[in-house]
Amino acid sequence: MTYLAKPKFHHPNLxxxxxxxxxxxxxxxxxxxxxxxxxxxxxxxxxxxxxxLAIEPHRVAKISGIGCSxxxxxxxxxxxxxxxxxxxxxxxxxxxxxxxNRDLIYLGVSGDGDSASIGLGQFAHCLRRAVNMVYIVENNxxxxxxxxxxxxxxxxxxxxxxxxxxTDNSIDLVAMALQLGASFxxxxxxxxxxxxxxxxxxxxxxxxxxxxxxxxxxxxxxxxAGSTKSFDFVREHNEAVNRLDFMASRMPIEVKYEPGTVExxxxxxxxxxxxxxLAADYDVHDRTAALGFLQHHAAKGQxxxxxxxxxxxxxxxxxxxxxxxxxxxxxxxxxxxxxxAALEAINASLR
Amino acid sequence: xxxxxxxxxxxDFVVRFANVNGSGSASANELFARAILRMGIPAAPRNIFPSxxxxxxxxxxxxxxxxxHLGARGGTDLMVxxxxxxxDKDIAGIEPGGYLLYDSTRPLPAxxxxxxxxxxxxxxxxxxxxxxxxxxxxxxxxxxxxLGVLTALIDMDIKVVEQLITEQYKGKDxxxxxxxxxLHIGRDHATLNLDCPIGLKLKTTDKVxxxxxxEGNAAAALGAVYGGASVCAWYPxxxxxxxxxxxTRYCAKLRVDPETKEARYAIVQAExxxxxxxxxxxAGWNGARAFTATSGPGISLMQEFIGLAYFAEIxxxxxxxxxxxxxxxxxxxxQQCDLISCAYASHGDTKHVLLLPQDPTEAFDFSALSFDxxxxxxxxxxxxxxxxIGMNHHLCRPFQWEDxxxxxxGKVMTAEELEAGKDFGRYLDVDGDxxxxxxxxxxxxxxxxxxxxxxxxxxYARYTEDGAAYVDNxxxxxxxxDTAKDLVPRPLIANADKPTKxxxxxxxxxAPAMEEAIDLIEARGHAVDRMRIRAFPFHSSVxxxxxxxxxxxxxxxxRDAQMRSLIVNECGIDPVRLVPxxxxxxxxxxxxxxxKSIGDHIDQxxxxxxxxxx
Ligand SMILES: Cc1ncc(C[n+]2csc(CCOP(=O)(O)OP(=O)(O)O)c2C)c(N)n1
Ligand code: SF4
Ligand SMILES: [Mg+2]
Numbered sequence: 031m032t033y034l035a036k037p038k039f040h041h042p043n044l045x046x047x048x049x050x051x052x053x054x055x056x057x058x059x060x061x062x063x064x065x066x067x068x069x070x071x072x073x074x075x076x077x078x079x080x081x082x083l084a085i086e087p088h089r090v091a092k093i094s095g096i097g098c099s100x101x102x103x104x105x106x107x108x109x110x111x112x113x114x115x116x117x118x119x120x121x122x123x124x125x126x127x128x129x130x131n132r133d134l135i136y137l138g139v140s141g142d143g144d145s146a147s148i149g150l151g152q153f154a155h156c157l158r159r160a161v162n163m164v165y166i167v168e169n170n171x172x173x174x175x176x177x178x179x180x181x182x183x184x185x186x187x188x189x190x191x192x193x194x195x196x197t198d199n200s201i202d203l204v205a206m207a208l209q210l211g212a213s214f215x216x217x218x219x220x221x222x223x224x225x226x227x228x229x230x231x232x233x234x235x236x237x238x239x240x241x242x243x244x245x246x247x248x249x250x251x252x253x254x255a256g257s258t259k260s261f262d263f264v265r266e267h268n269e270a271v272n273r274l275d276f277m278a279s280r281m282p283i284e285v286k287y288e289p290g291t292v293e294x295x296x297x298x299x300x301x302x303x304x305x306x307x308l309a310a311d312y313d314v315h316d317r318t319a320a321l322g323f324l325q326h327h328a329a330k331g332q333x334x335x336x337x338x339x340x341x342x343x344x345x346x347x348x349x350x351x352x353x354x355x356x357x358x359x360x361x362x363x364x365x366x367x368x369x370x371a372a373l374e375a376i377n378a379s380l381r
Numbered sequence: 382x383x384x385x386x387x388x389x390x391x392x393d394f395v396v397r398f399a400n401v402n403g404s405g406s407a408s409a410n411e412l413f414a415r416a417i418l419r420m421g422i423p424a425a426p427r428n429i430f431p432s433x434x435x436x437x438x439x440x441x442x443x444x445x446x447x448x449x450h451l452g453a454r455g456g457t458d459l460m461v462x463x464x465x466x467x468x469d470k471d472i473a474g475i476e477p478g479g480y481l482l483y484d485s486t487r488p489l490p491a492x493x494x495x496x497x498x499x500x501x502x503x504x505x506x507x508x509x510x511x512x513x514x515x516x517x518x519x520x521x522x523x524x525x526x527x528l529g530v531l532t533a534l535i536d537m538d539i540k541v542v543e544q545l546i547t548e549q550y551k552g553k554d555x556x557x558x559x560x561x562x563x564l565h566i567g568r569d570h571a572t573l574n575l576d577c578p579i580g581l582k583l584k585t586t587d588k589v590x591x592x593x594x595x596e597g598n599a600a601a602a603l604g605a606v607y608g609g610a611s612v613c614a615w616y617p618x619x620x621x622x623x624x625x626x627x628x629t630r631y632c633a634k635l636r637v638d639p640e641t642k643e644a645r646y647a648i649v650q651a652e653x654x655x656x657x658x659x660x661x662x663x664a665g666w667n668g669a670r671a672f673t674a675t676s677g678p679g680i681s682l683m684q685e686f687i688g689l690a691y692f693a694e695i696x697x698x699x700x701x702x703x704x705x706x707x708x709x710x711x712x713x714x715x716q717q718c719d720l721i722s723c724a725y726a727s728h729g730d731t732k733h734v735l736l737l738p739q740d741p742t743e744a745f746d747f748s749a750l751s752f753d754x755x756x757x758x759x760x761x762x763x764x765x766x767x768x769x770i771g772m773n774h775h776l777c778r779p780f781q782w783e784d785x786x787x788x789x790x791g792k793v794m795t796a797e798e799l800e801a802g803k804d805f806g807r808y809l810d811v812d813g814d815x816x817x818x819x820x821x822x823x824x825x826x827x828x829x830x831x832x833x834x835x836x837x838x839x840x841y842a843r844y845t846e847d848g849a850a851y852v853d854n855x856x857x858x859x860x861x862x863d864t865a866k867d868l869v870p871r872p873l874i875a876n877a878d879k880p881t882k883x884x885x886x887x888x889x890x891x892a893p894a895m896e897e898a899i900d901l902i903e904a905r906g907h908a909v910d911r912m913r914i915r916a917f918p919f920h921s922s923v924x925x926x927x928x929x930x931x932x933x934x935x936x937x938x939x940r941d942a943q944m945r946s947l948i949v950n951e952c953g954i955d956p957v958r959l960v961p962x963x964x965x966x967x968x969x970x971x972x973x974x975x976x977k978s979i980g981d982h983i984d985q986x987x988x989x990x991x992x993x994x995x
Contacts, residue, residue: 086826087826088822088823088824088825088826088827088830089823091667091822091823093663103832104832104844108830109826109827109830110822110830111820111821111822111823111830111831111832111833112830112831112832112833113663113666113832113833113834114832114833114834114835114836115659115662115689115835116659116685116686116689116835119655119656119659119686121656121659122614122651122655122656122657122658122659122660122663123659123660123662123663123666124663125614125649125656125659125660125663126612126614126659126660126661126662126663126664126665126666126667126671127663127664127666127667127822128663129612129647129649129660129663129664129669129671130611130612130663130664130665130666130667130668130669130671131667131668131669131821131822131823133823134667134822134823151652151653151655151656152652152655152656152659154652155651155652155656159649347649348647351644351647351648351649352642352643352644353643353644353645353646353647354638354641354643354644354645355643358611358612358645358646358647358664358669359611359664359667359668359669359821360668361609361611361645363609363786363787363788365638365645366606366609366611366636366645366670366788367606367607367609367782367786367788368606368607368635368636369782369784370781370782370783370784372635373607373780373781373782374779376603376780377591377593377779377780380593380594380595380779381418381591381592381593381594
């Protein structure tokens with residue numbers, strides 16, 4: 031399939047955000063995924079989140095691996111640079127890009143095969159390295175692009191479309207992200223825009239490694255009875271810990287909900303998250319408890335969604351490396367090259 | 382009684398130290414080499430060490446040559462045998478008429494010694510046991526002590542050694558006196574009990590000039606600093622780790638914001654080589670100058686990413702410090718064995734630029750240059766060092782930088798140009814040199830963004846599976862590679878005094894041995910023209926050099942004649958005329974080996990059919 035330019039028809043009455051951009055300005059080219067693919071819903075949520083946050087589209091760098099999920103960056107933010115890299119290696123490319131220019135927003139998009147199978151190592155290391163990014167896994171439990179083989183997130187006992195039962199244990203990327211030190215960890219469902227859009231917005235505002243696992247049914251290979259990543263299964267087994275409202279720093283906080291059920295979380299840039307608590311005892315700042323909660327519900331066959339953990343004081347890789355504020359990619363000879371006088375001193379020390 | 386008369390030479394001999402890894406001998410041996418340089422005598426030390434931290438044999442060889450021959454020569458004139466494990470082999474390696482210095486605390490049977498060498502015993506262990514009670518001190522001072530013995534044996538300027546020890550322990554002044562004491566215990570013992578000096582002697586001269594003494598890895602790292610590298614991602618592997626170490630050290634000194642003390646660089650030790658090259662590519666895509674340093678096994682792991690950088694056209698620099706392969710091979714031994722795996726790295730049709738420095742000075746120059754080339758050509762550039770250049774100290778030309786030199790950032794379209802309506806096609810060959818314009822991410826709100834991918838695309842970076850568009854793009858990549866031929870360092874040619882049908886092609890760390898080999902070949906009455914190749918793809922002068930000679934020897938340090946294959950393949954040359962001269966046992970190639978191989982071949986070619994004598 032070759033590239034289809036989407037007709038850019040701008041309706042004069044389309045709502046504009048504070049930068050004067052419409053929803054359309056955050057779109058990309060037309061998706062070539064299967065109709066009804068969960069990944070397309072995630073694309074829509076990303077567009078919505080960026081529009082609502084009034085992000086300058088070109089200040090985002092979209093980086094992905096290989097897979098149906100990794101193709102999606104072409105379908106949103108058409109004015110952003112994108113990089114469809116190699117299978118399982120999005121995290122290293124994103125890390126390098128982030129080192130070169132700390133001023134852009136880095137959006138990493140990956141699949142469960144991309145991140146939990148071939149790329150498990152890079153997934154783990156970029157989280158423990160605290161790269162400032164939003165890392166989204168569009169998780170369908172299968173390799174969509176290579177036609178439905180199990181991925182490492184497929185639940186043990188789940189059945190493939192061809193009737194094969196998965197006998198391997200599954201990897202829960204959310205549990206791993208918590209364990210690896212990600213400072214923002216959430217899970218959502220492609221079919222739940224109400225939950226997903228604010229989660230993405232909060233993750234973008236978060237200055238550290240933000241990980242979102244989005245369950246995203248594959249219409250072609252994983253939406254049948256026996257699959258634990260199908261629309262029906264997830265709807266029936268979803269256990270949401272909280273509902274989220276995200277407010278950018280410039281917006282006033284409106285606490286619309288009953289006192290005692292809302293918790294306001296302030297992020298580093300002054301933006302705020304309002305958590306509507308469903309599980310009354312859930313503490314979003316307790317990493318250890320989050321892991322316990324997750325495992326407790328997993329044992330009951332429930333998929334926990336919502337914002338599971340957020341660090342109030344996140345740090346990122348640049349802070350650890352003490353790099354200058356100016357992006358490294360704009361430093362000039364003046365800042366980079368020590369010159370002949372310094373070289374002569376070095377020569378002298380080598381005699 | 383020696384049957385060969387003892388060698389008698391001034392400022393022209395080879396000393397070899399046989400030690401045990403981890404015994405602390407390295408600093409004493411290095412002092413020995415530095416003292417000779419301070420006496421104004423050119424010297425080339427080489428470390429031969431095991432892949433081990435403690436206990437296995439190591440050797441340190443110092444070639445001393447007032448004539449300035451800095452390649453390995455082969456053979457040992459004075460063996461300092463401090464390792465009982467390798468004693469027999471070490472003695473066997475001494476030249477007839479050579480000398481052996483050994484620890485005579487425990488007498489060795491006469492059968493251990495050769496008739497044709499001079500044996501010098503010093504009871505080093507006994508002296509140390511007498512002088513010191515601490516076990517560690519006994520070991521460490523033994524090293525300085527044999528250095529003291531040597532100063533007397535070969536007439537080394539003791540003032541110079543004392544001065545060096547004082548400089549070395551500056552800041553740890555407590556250590557100066559005990560080291561000097563050990564030095565003099567050794568020297569005094571030798572003067573009192575031995576015939577000093579022996580036939581091998583040093584004499585102060587002025588042949589070192591303003592040259593510097595440094596390892597190639599440090600030089601390449603410094604070149605990266607000067608070349609403007611701001612991102613380094615790496616994974617430890619011998620013999621390349623000291624590139625990243627040196628880059629870290631130099632950056633800490635030279636690349637810190639004087640006011641805020643913040644770093645104008647980022648160095649990440651990645652989880653593996655896949656991640657290190659991924660980070661380099663991410664940073665290069667985003668407009669920073671980035672590099673990795675690795676060795677053969679790392680290059681193997683990076684293959685998929687290298688192909689991506691080639692096809693998606695992303696600048697990247699890879700410093701490959703080659704070691705003996707295949708597989709883990711001989712990880713602490715030198716070879717030039719990754720030419721093909723780098724030149725054609727990755728699946729599909731790929732070709733990459735290789736730079737082939739001969740010594741640390743060129744490692745500095747080429748490393749700095751590689752960042753300009755990567756940006757100009759938007760492709761991976763390999764700086765091909767080897768263990769011999771990288772991990773040994775070499776006496777070489779001082780580094781130089783032209784102040785005011787501007788980095789070539791290549792074709793980058795700016796926000797202003799986009800705003801002015803300049804047509805931007807990421808893969809559009811506007812200048813006919815195969816190189817298209819790129820934009821950095823985040824340049825302009827509505828213009829100049831594009832999607833980078835490893836899949837095929839059209840000139841405007843739009844995904845396509847159209848065969849014609851694919852071919853169009855692949856052809857442009859070949860045009861770009863042709864452009865590279867005139868941008869990379871040219872081969873250097875030196876012709877013999879008289880016309881000859883013989884030529885020799887060599888590159889990299891073979892250079893110093895080759896210079897000396899030429900003298901030896903000429904002494905046999907043969908003339909050869911020579912060409913030192915400094916980069917791949919080959920400049921057109923490589924074709925003409927081969928065309929101008931009946932036979933061209935291609936000298937290299939690998940089994941499969943990889944450079945010869947590249948020449949045959951890229952220049953379409955009849956392989957019969959390219960005679961491979963191959964040295965690949967993991968030791969640096971020697972002048973003797975080259976001279977003998979080439980000399981014997983020329984002799985054979987010039988033999989007239991034998992006539993029956995009457
Ligand atoms: C090195 C390598 N091996 C195998 C492939 C083939 N491949 C392409 S996509 C893919 C799996 C993708 O699965 P996932 O990341 O879950 O993405 P999805 O298509 O399910 O969204 C595989 C195995 C490849 N592109 N590269
Ligand atoms: S194969 Fe599955 S994952 Fe891929 S596009 Fe179709 S529905 Fe989506
Ligand atoms: Mg998948």
